Amino acid sequence: MKNSIRTFITAAAVSGLVFMTGCKEEEMNKESSKTDYMVLVNKQSKLPEDWEDRIELVDVYTGLDETYQVEKKAAEAYQKLRAALAEDHIIIELDSTYRTVEKQQEIWDEFMEEYGEEYTKKYVAVPGTSEHHTGLAIDVKLVKDGVIIDDNDDMTTEKELFDRIHARLAEFGFILRYPVGKEAITGYGSEVWHFRYVDDPKIAKEIMDQGLTLEEYLQKNS
Numbered sequence: 001m002k003n004s005i006r007t008f009i010t011a012a013a014v015s016g017l018v019f020m021t022g023c024k025e026e027e028m029n030k031e032s033s034k035t036d037y038m039v040l041v042n043k044q045s046k047l048p049e050d051w052e053d054r055i056e057l058v059d060v061y062t063g064l065d066e067t068y069q070v071e072k073k074a075a076e077a078y079q080k081l082r083a084a085l086a087e088d089h090i091i092i093e094l095d096s097t098y099r100t101v102e103k104q105q106e107i108w109d110e111f112m113e114e115y116g117e118e119y120t121k122k123y124v125a126v127p128g129t130s131e132h133h134t135g136l137a138i139d140v141k142l143v144k145d146g147v148i149i150d151d152n153d154d155m156t157t158e159k160e161l162f163d164r165i166h167a168r169l170a171e172f173g174f175i176l177r178y179p180v181g182k183e184a185i186t187g188y189g190s191e192v193w194h195f196r197y198v199d200d201p202k203i204a205k206e207i208m209d210q211g212l213t214l215e216e217y218l219q220k221n222s
């Protein structure tokens with residue numbers, strides 16, 4: 001952890017940003033062993049009923065003074081990923097993480113109002129079917145030259161930067177959950193910002209190296 005903290009400070013100095021990040025210690029005690037890190041949640045496969053009893057969420061404080069809830073091991077892995085990227089002068093911050101069903105309903109309603117049904121159905125999960133309910137999914141935004149890039153279209157145009165980010169995901173146990181050209185399988189258009197924690201870096205590497213989706217990996221290994 002010391003190394004990570006040193007990296008963070010270096011990165012903060014490099015980027016001109018000041019930030020703190022960490023987890024609440026009192027929330028770190030529960031066992032995470034009951035968490036199924038390979039859980040599949042998509043439009044066909046709903047979140048298990050007892051999921052919330054089995055996960056441990058912690059607060060992650062970002063460099064932009066925001067707090068997000070993430071599953072404990074995923075939060076630790078995210079902080080390592082963030083630090084590793086910061087060493088390469090790539091600054092990511094959390095933009096969306098754990099979401100309750102109620103919150104998902106709010107997002108759904110907002111998108112319907114602003115963008116209409118077609119766009120909403122393409123990009124927003126029906127409440128109860130969002131991977132964000134698991135605590136294992138994170139959406140990131142970029143901080144580039146001190147400017148926050150969090151608009152979906154703007155992020156999609158940052159292809160080179162996201163390619164470099166995606167190349168580092170697996171070593172920390174993350175996968176790109178909605179890759180280009182897999183919409184028929186995942187049910188979602190490409191989302192360069194949405195990462196899913198699967199815990200085991202070996203599994204993550206296999207998925208990323210072979211350009212698989214979680215659906216394809218699980219089917220292959222069932």
Ligand SMILES: [Zn+2]
Pocket residue numbers: 096132137138139193194195
């Ligand atoms: Zn997402």
